[in-house]
Amino acid sequence: MSFFDLADLPYLQAAGTTLDQEERASLAVSLPVKQNQERLPNIALWGKIQGVSGDYLVAQSWSDDAPFERKFYYQRGDRAQWLQLPEVSTEDLETFAPLGERFKGDPAFEITASAANGETRTINEEKRLAIVVMLITYDLQTVPRGAYYRDSTSRIVRNPAYAGLSESEALSLTNFYHFQPNVDINEKSISERSGTYVESLDIFRSLAQDRPIETWSSQQADNGRIRLLRSRQWPGYLFWAVLGTPKFGGLYVGTGVRNNDLGFMA
Amino acid sequence: MPQENEGAPGVAEADTAGNPYHWLNQKDTYKPVSERPAQDVEFQNAKSYLQSVSMSSESGVSLYEHMTELVARLLETRPKDALADIEAISAQVKRRRFPADRHVVAQHFTAPSATLESAKNQIALFEAPAADEAQQLLLQQQQQQLQGQEPCEIPDILSLAQLWEWAGVSLGPERTFTLMLSIRHMTQTKPVKSVRFWGKISGTKADYLILEAELRDDVDEADLDPADLAAPAVESASDAAAAAAAAESMAQTVEIDPETGEPRPVLVQVRQTGPKPLPREVGDGANRYVYYVATELGKTWLRLPQVVPELLQASRRIKKLLTGDLERRLQTFPAFPGTEADLLRCQIARISAATVISPAGYYVFDPENDTVDEADMDPTKIIVNPEFETVDNDALGQLNKWVHHIPYILPQGRVTWANPAGDEAAAQRDDASGAEDREDEDEEGADGQNDPEQGPPILSPVTADAELPGAVPAWSVRVCSTLSRPRHSPIALFSNRWPGAATVAYNDKFVNIYVGDGVKAGAYQLPVLPDVQNEWVPEPTEEEEEQAAAEEEATDPTLEEEKAWEEQQRARAEEDASENGSEEGSDAGSEEA
Structure with missing residues (x-):
């Protein structure tokens, strides 16, 4: 985070x-x-x-x-x-x-x-x-893929080599992770564990797994230099990742009321 | 040198040469190396190992090269905690050595970049007008002034943006500037009298920036460029009705095919049942303003369609997220028969009616309006009060000093009530409220559509707004800065009914803005479904009625009744037997046996 x-x-x-x-x-x-x-x-x-x-x-x-x-x-x-x-x-x-x-x-x-x-x-x-x-x-709490890794002593630490997401990577919610402890990697599906899968980096659940699919809305801002994610479950949470740079962050500005109507609104 | 090394182990072998079983029962003892290769040779050996490119490595890079580069990288970049980061940096160095020459690829193929696209869109805003063009524009403006047209009114967005900030709303200084340019550009191309930045509604894929414009007096909505209109391909509810009416009139005049000279076959007409569509308000009421939206600065401002009363009613029954695609058809229950552009327009109308407010006295009823015949009087016509005196900040913090200056939209979806039965019926009733129309009236009264709907009039105070469930007031008032003197602190009013709608006031200035999702607060409740209709039951025929009577449930017979019945059966059997005996005796005989 x-x-x-x-x-x-x-x-x-x-x-x-x-x-x-x-x-x-x-x-x-x-x-x-x-x-x-x-x-x-x-x-x-x-x-x-x-x-x-x-x-x-x-x-x-x-x-x-x-x-x-x-x-x-x-x-x-x-x-x-x-x-x-x-x-x-x-x-x-x-x-x-x-x-x-x-x-x-x-x-x-x-x-x-x-x-x-x-x-x-x-x-x-x-x-x-x-x-x-x-x-x-x-x-x-959200982090982009690669911003944190699990080191050889199994601690989760900030990845100094994280250089930011590219424009194409940022398009997919699979490159954004819930920053949550105790994720069991064994629960990841085979397809998730293929391709670009790296055991030390893919240590969290991805936002793409959240249901309903519209839980997160992802859009570009600032002429495409920033990727903004908004939570529709908790309206008011905003996450940003500046493309091509290691900058990212999130802030909640809202009423503190959860949206339980998402199923109707999507 | 290598020859000498090989000679050394030979000395040890010589001691045990005589006995072939010298190894039996011998204990292991460490024999210190008597002679080592020269230091530089050992170094060379180690280096040659590190330099040998292992067979499995596809990169064609040796460990030696990698470590040289790694150390060089560390020394070049001097990371704070080199030990902790060494694996990551090593991996980075390896990745940089990816065999495919990416630069060559990049030269030939560049993926379309969103950054470049939007920059290209915006660059036109920053172009300095050519000298002759600027002159032309000036001339045009002078001409307009001569004709009595006032130049378009644009609020000073840069200074208003400072007020928005107190309500927690900002587009960022750079974007605000670009917005200002974009609005200026838009006013030069569209026939508008005044423009206001209404706000921003966020969609799931893109956000809508919204401008509220008032058309010039000499321009009608119909005169506007149809190319601007968002989502023009879709017919809205009343368009469909109009099309049906047109088709009906076409059916009466039989069309003749010019080639064959025969009448063309007429398509089967779908009879319009259901209520007649309500008339739209044109240039007035809910459609007083025209709204232009763009998902990104620099893109063309698209005009939203007009409010259609039926769609507005439908929009009140649903709670939907917008996507950023104006032409999207909505899949909802209850149905919303329009595109996202229609929904967006309806939400804007609803939000405006509920949250656009001004200090009491800033607007007054148009005094000229009184002179007109009362029947034609527009109760929603207001003008800016020329004698309005600035209210102090202290007073602005009181809710009763604020009024709605956008008229309330009736449940019907219009600002002024229209009789759903149609204008003729209404006129008839007005002309003759005598006995002959009683019947008609009663009929309508039964439908419950006859009574005009009523709402709070325009310029009614916001204190009259209904509370939200949970005893939440409709408005929250904040003194923006608790630390500065009240006189110097702006006042912000937040709507709790439409989260995201805010009004900020500072002495003589006030601004209404909406930045949100375009949904109303509170839990959504699906409208109650109508009662299930009864199944159609056919009228029973006489036969069926008899059968039904026969099948009626009976109480168990008592012993006496059973015996009486058995007697009766026996008597009947005997009777039958005597009859059968005379006609087909053999058969009856065998049965009895």
């Missing part, structure tokens, strides 16, 4: 979205300060979740040794403060993941839902934010 950097703003704008001046100015200052306070190896903007009365800005922190272990921080109103999102339990995830309501914009707002075993659970919106952020992170 390549993480959002303010210098990536032009790619975001290619899709019609942007961060406003205040957000840009404050992020450039508040993120390094937070990184230093918490002694974080890295920190980057994760995205924005639009609530009814206010927006949450979400940032993530990770270490290069363990790219899947994340800490999330959010901001609501106060541009200088980043608060850590709470841990999410499996029960909470199961209970509150299907919720389709908009975020109110108030972290203390209480949400009640009934769990699978019949009892009702109540959480505050801060926790729901954590749940949705986890879901989106798992479902949507």
Whole structure:
């Protein structure tokens, strides 16, 4: 996963979205300060979740040794403060993941839902934010093929030799991968394991396997220099890969509501 | 030198020459090498091994060459963590040595590049007009002014783009500039009075950039260049109806074949059942503006077809993603009998009606409109208020200071209500509301199509907009910058009903923009299917009725009833036997035996 950097703003704008001046100015200052306070190896903007009365800005922190272990921080109103999102339990995830309501914009707002075993659970919106952020992170994080590889000690590491996708490679969704841990290569079909298959590079599930097929829409932008992928499952997620260069990245700017109507819309 | 080396092992052999079984029961001992080849020889041997091209290698490159190149590459590029990256760099060096000479191939064949294509499209926008052309244009403009035509109004997109940014919308500064050029170019070629950048709707394969244009007063939609029209090949619902009507009139005048002199065979007419198509609004209501779209800057702006009321109704029943292909036929349930261009146009109309807003008082009802006969009065006619006073930012943050200035579209798909029964019926009823028309009215009343549909009038405040399910208000208001002084911070209004629609206001400026997927918020609900119709049952004949009566379920007979029945049977059998005995006795006799 390549993480959002303010210098990536032009790619975001290619899709019609942007961060406003205040957000840009404050992020450039508040993120390094937070990184230093918490002694974080890295920190980057994760995205924005639009609530009814206010927006949450979400940032993530990770270490290069363990790219899947994340800490999330959010901001609501106060541009200088980043608060850590709470841990999410499996029960909470199961209970509150299907919720389709908009975020109110108030972290203390209480949400009640009934769990699978019949009892009702109540959480505050801060926790729901954590749940949705986890879901989106798992479902949507994308990397182009070759950007990461599994080295001889089986770790997943950034590939320094990745030079970007070519125009023809970018046309196919098979060259974009879900950045998810624990993928069993043995589950790949024979056809996937033929042709250009490389055991150290083809270590993730490809986006082309997502169903329905319209889950992702892929289009060129900026006179064909950029390939933009939009998720239709979670409207608001944008992934970009700059062709011929190792630059790529993604950001979520949306309401945090999953689109369950995709079957009708495709 | 090599001869000397070969001599060395010979010395050791000499000690054990006498005993052929010297190896028996001997322990292994390491005998240090007494003499090694000269260092440079060992080096030469190793080098020759590395340099030997192994037989299996198809690349024709030795390990030695590869390592030389690898080390050279490392020293040239000085990677930060060379040890970690060594495998990757080695692989890269190998790949570069791919045998086919790609450069030669590339010289002869270049795949069409999308970058080049769109650059070629755009280059025309940047061409400086030739001197005489510029003069001509100036003359043309002067002429237009003399004729009383005002030059086309284009908003200052570059400054408005700064406002969009506060709503999280931006095309990027370069693209905004190109857009500005593209709009200017478009206004020179099309007869439009004013143009506004409406927004962008993203499709699965390409995005639509959308311009909202108002035609000049002397131009009618019919005068427009048909080549501009998006997806012209497809007939929409009412076109089909018109075609059917034309065919009907043709059927009455029998056509004569000029060659044979005989009348041509008339095709079988399909009788039009179903309701009559509603009249379209022309240059007014939902079709007041003309929309031009392009999937990419530099491409020709294509005109979208007009809103057809039936299609607009259909578009409300479906939730569909657009693809970026205007001519695509939609496969939907319930059916949408049009192309993507029609759907796009309907969505634009719906989004405009719901989300295009302005500060209260900016537009007022046209005062000239009052003088006209009330029947002809257009309730949607508004003009920019010449006496409008700029509202403070503080006040703009209040929702009740905002009004819709695009009229509400009725469920019917029109802004002004049209009687589906047709104009004549409506006129009749207006003329004579007496007893003779009662019957007619009752009939229509039963259909429920008689009552004019009503909606909020134009310039009604946005506070009247209905809430979304889950107690979500229709609009969210934000002060864009929480840190700057309220006077200096723009105000943004986001529509929650149509996510992506935003309005930004800053003192005297305000701008409406839509950047989104073109779908309404909320979970989609398939329209309820009508009740299953009853199967056709034929009227039962008399025989069948009798049979049905006979087959009616009976209660079990009691013992007495059974005995009585047996008695009866026996009596009948005896009777039969006596009759049969007289006629065909032999047969009856054998049966009884």
